[in-house]
Amino acid sequence: MTPPTFGSRAAVARALLILAERFAELPVPHITVFAETAQLSFQLESPVEFEAWREALGVPTASVRWVGHANGGWLKTETVFAGVTVELSGHGIAEEAS
Template identity: 40%
Template sequence: MTDEITQPTVRPISEQAPAAEALAELIGMFGDLPGAYVTIHRPCLSQSARLGLQLDSPVAFEAWRTVLAIAPADVALHASAESVWLSADGVFRGVPVHLTGFEVPLTAEVASTPQAAEAVSA
């Protein structure tokens, strides 16, 4: 056994540049879309930087989902005791993008109830 402490690998901020550039391009192309709480991070060292957009409403979420060409079938509905939210993953200019939309007007009980495919598409 050794008393040596292994230091974590420190990655340069430049590795996050592609995500920052993707965000700048999205702003340039779609500057009228709803504002978001923005995160850029690497979920783990083996992955590239990811752009996260957290949105205040399902309407804002839908606007971003549409411009990012994320299929409606790829949207997940999540529920906890306190809130219900949407999430979806896409890619823009090779950069992973994670969308989260809060304030879904459903109770956790309703959001957690399985729906038949026919009922969802109706």
């Protein structure tokens, strides 16, 4: 089996560049690049930032999931942009007192 070349990862770089140009006014996410699986992960600091990206990418509200843990949780969804999977997660959600 031939190992992948650097050029074979161009789709991820291209998608990231297009996102940066098209949505330059949106909040800056923490970005993780998974070139081997053609995936980008955008972690947003708040639900407001998450919602701005979700709306800009045209991701349906119904596809948003809640991921809970002991002290709260985060919002999560994914979509495909320019042939690359983009995962969004919105953090900064504390557990409400009962």
